[in-house]
Amino acid sequence: MFLHIVIYKIKYILTDKATLFWITIFPFVLATLFFITLNNVSNSVKLEKIDLGIVRSEYQDELIKILEDSNMFNLNVLSEEEAKDSLNAGKLVGYVTNDENIKLFFQSNGIFQNISKFILDSYIQTTSTIQNIIIENPDVLTNGFFNELPINKTYSTPKNLLSNTNVTVVFFYALIGMAVMFGASHSINDVKLIQANQSSTAARISIAPINPSKIFFYTLTTSLVFHTLSLWLMFLYLNNILKVDFGNQVLYILVLITVGCFTSIMIGAFLASIIKGSYNLKNGVLIAFTMLCSFLAGMNSTDIKMMVMDNAKFLTYINPVGLISDGLYALYYYGPGYRFYLSLSILIVLGILSSVGTFFAFRRQEYASI
Amino acid sequence: MIVEIKNLVKRYDDLIALDHLNLEIKEGEIFGLLGPNGSGKSTAINCILSLLKYDKGEINIFNKPMRPNSYDIKKDIGIVMQNVAVIDGLTVYENIDYFCGLYVTDKEKRKKLIDEAIDFVGLNEFSKMKPKKLSGGLLRRLNIACGIAHKPRLIMMDEPTVAVDPQSRNNILDGIKKLNSEGATIIYTSHYMEEVEQLCTKIAILDNGRVIALGTKEELKSLISTGEIIVVEAYNLTEMHLKDIREFPHLMDISYLNNKLTLRFKSDKSCLVNIINYIESKEIVYGKIYSEQPTLNDVFLQLTGKVLRNNV
Numbered sequence: 271m272f273l274h275i276v277i278y279k280i281k282y283i284l285t286d287k288a289t290l291f292w293i294t295i296f297p298f299v300l301a302t303l304f305f306i307t308l309n310n311v312s313n314s315v316k317l318e319k320i321d322l323g324i325v326r327s328e329y330q331d332e333l334i335k336i337l338e339d340s341n342m343f344n345l346n347v348l349s350e351e352e353a354k355d356s357l358n359a360g361k362l363v364g365y366v367t368n369d370e371n372i373k374l375f376f377q378s379n380g381i382f383q384n385i386s387k388f389i390l391d392s393y394i395q396t397t398s399t400i401q402n403i404i405i406e407n408p409d410v411l412t413n414g415f416f417n418e419l420p421i422n423k424t425y426s427t428p429k430n431l432l433s434n435t436n437v438t439v440v441f442f443y444a445l446i447g448m449a450v451m452f453g454a455s456h457s458i459n460d461v462k463l464i465q466a467n468q469s470s471t472a473a474r475i476s477i478a479p480i481n482p483s484k485i486f487f488y489t490l491t492t493s494l495v496f497h498t499l500s501l502w503l504m505f506l507y508l509n510n511i512l513k514v515d516f517g518n519q520v521l522y523i524l525v526l527i528t529v530g531c532f533t534s535i536m537i538g539a540f541l542a543s544i545i546k547g548s549y550n551l552k553n554g555v556l557i558a559f560t561m562l563c564s565f566l567a568g569m570n571s572t573d574i575k576m577m578v579m580d581n582a583k584f585l586t587y588i589n590p591v592g593l594i595s596d597g598l599y600a601l602y603y604y605g606p607g608y609r610f611y612l613s614l615s616i617l618i619v620l621g622i623l624s625s626v627g628t629f630f631a632f633r634r635q636e637y638a639s640i
Numbered sequence: 641m642i643v644e645i646k647n648l649v650k651r652y653d654d655l656i657a658l659d660h661l662n663l664e665i666k667e668g669e670i671f672g673l674l675g676p677n678g679s680g681k682s683t684a685i686n687c688i689l690s691l692l693k694y695d696k697g698e699i700n701i702f703n704k705p706m707r708p709n710s711y712d713i714k715k716d717i718g719i720v721m722q723n724v725a726v727i728d729g730l731t732v733y734e735n736i737d738y739f740c741g742l743y744v745t746d747k748e749k750r751k752k753l754i755d756e757a758i759d760f761v762g763l764n765e766f767s768k769m770k771p772k773k774l775s776g777g778l779l780r781r782l783n784i785a786c787g788i789a790h791k792p793r794l795i796m797m798d799e800p801t802v803a804v805d806p807q808s809r810n811n812i813l814d815g816i817k818k819l820n821s822e823g824a825t826i827i828y829t830s831h832y833m834e835e836v837e838q839l840c841t842k843i844a845i846l847d848n849g850r851v852i853a854l855g856t857k858e859e860l861k862s863l864i865s866t867g868e869i870i871v872v873e874a875y876n877l878t879e880m881h882l883k884d885i886r887e888f889p890h891l892m893d894i895s896y897l898n899n900k901l902t903l904r905f906k907s908d909k910s911c912l913v914n915i916i917n918y919i920e921s922k923e924i925v926y927g928k929i930y931s932e933q934p935t936l937n938d939v940f941l942q943l944t945g946k947v948l949r950n951n952v
Contacts, residue, residue: 470722
């Protein structure tokens with residue numbers, strides 16, 4: 271019986287073109303569109319090294335060392351005449367003279383000129399401070415004062431232990447979260463098939479000599495497996511074909527997706543079992559619920575996610591899309607630690623609570639009207 | 641007794657859909673539940689199948705109480721719904737296989753049953769087609785095949801011929817007789833009195849959730865005083881003629897409207913010859929002349945004072 275129902279459930283999913291498209295294929299399409307759009311955004315703001323000229327002088331070595339250390343410049347050491355010519359020809363963003371004072375020459379203003387000015391200002395400020403200290407107190411040169419002075423100390427460090435930082439992946443996290451939640455639509459179909467007051471087909475199934483809950487369990491299990499596999503496929507498509515950087519925690523990501531699918535299927539079943547209305551009403555409510563969760567999880571704008579975290583943090587703990595998105599985020603930046611396991615645990619709890627709710631909603635269900 | 645219903649009461653808020661309904665259906669019968677829309681036929685079927693909660697009463701099937709979890713009873717019941725109950729994405733064969741598979745787990749046995757069901761409803765050449773491609777009549781046949789493929793002892797047919805063309809309707813009615821001849825007991829609901837008259841060995845007429853008459857069609861017709869009805873397309877009838885006709889023995893009712901003379905007689909003896917003789921002796925010009933026996937609609941009309949259905 272189990273196999274009979276599973277086979278026909280798979281046939282049903284594969285032949286129901288609308289459901290197949292919206293639940294399984296649409297997320298792939300959306301992922302591809304996200305990839306194309308975000309890839310363009312990412313490329314447009316890629317920071318290239320700044321072509322800067324250094325006019326030869328006796329103090330040039332220290333300046334060149336500092337600028338090279340910043341790793342932001344292509345430095346060209348040349349005469350002042352050559353520097354002027356190169357600037358006029360557009361080969362340089364600017365050039366620096368270092369006689370008595372350091373001077374920076376530009377032909378126009380822009381982001382590269384501003385960055386160059388900012389770094390040189392910082393250098394001038396620091397050297398000027400050190401000179402003043404030495405003039406005021408020459409002993410500092412011999413007592414090791416400068417060894418203890420935190421001149422080049424960095425106070426903020428991006429804690430990216432496992433992979434490179436790429437902010438656009440946040441959108442893909444929310445997209446995966448939303449695609450996972452689409453699984454709830456499978457459950458509505460499964461509920462529809464056993465609620466005798468929803469369709470004649472369901473009434474026919476309800477009078478068969480088998481407990482409708484069993485049929486529901488079998489179809490729901492099939493939906494869960496089918497949805498999980500399609501989400502795994504989507505993740506592999508993003509990771510291996512579109513080369514979206516999800517870090518190197520593939521196994522944990524697949525576990526998170528699987529748990530997310532369980533939760534979404536059970537939430538769908540629970541909502542479908544408690545909403546007293548037509549199939550279309552249930553579907554509408556569920557789509558609205560998924561969209562709201564995705565919105566709050568930052569699929570449209572990461573600012574929304576931040577706003578929710580600042581003002582209504584509890585929403586992040588009950589929003590399944592947010593939990594999936596946050597779990598992926600935690601894996602990417604911190605690895606499988608406390609934050610990841612918190613998201614995973616809450617998803618499991620939400621899934622179990624929905625299962626229990628569904629069980630009670632269907633328990634010995636008879637209808638007052640059909 | 642295959643089905644026994646005692647004092648069944650079903651309410652929808654203030655509306656009493658079934659009002660102390662009592663029925664007994666014996667093995668081998670084609671039992672007709674006849675009544676106008678809203679008389680409680682489908683509600684009765686849904687209560688018998690435990691799809692609907694009822695407020696009071698008792699339902700026994702195969703001499704056992706029927707409950708939602710009476711799977712040993714359910715395995716011997718088939719249902720043909722009023723609305724077509726199939727899965728759109730599956731083919732004709734797959735639909736029958738899916739529903740039959742809920743009753744019969746053995747694959748070989750099931751294949752044989754499906755082939756028989758497809759043969760029975762004449763869908764052989766459509767077995768690979770999906771329901772959306774089928775005409776209304778073929779869809780109804782698929783609906784029947786899904787309900788009877790597992791060879792149930794008791795088949796409930798809830799208005800299976802609604803919106804079906806005459807040819808498909810005749811096929812369906814022939815099929816139902818065949819099912820009955822193979823041993824199935826059938827409960828058949830309809831508001832088409834001709835179908836019920838043609839098919840059913842026993843009939844219950846329902847109105848406002850109550851059985852107002854029960855018996856064979858002959859027994860039901862004997863309940864009313866109306867006998868033969870003679871209709872004459874007669875021209876230039878005078879008051880004198882009508883006065884003479886009113887003197888005919890056993891005449892219960894007479895009407896003459898738009899050159900149509902309708903005569904209702906009390907007895908079941910034929911008065912046609914007497915009428916023809918009178919018309920000819922008075923040299924009355926006439927067209928068609930025919931005699932009718934009372935129908936179940938007449939029975940219903942006389943018992944309730946209203947017609948069984950308006951769109952006859």
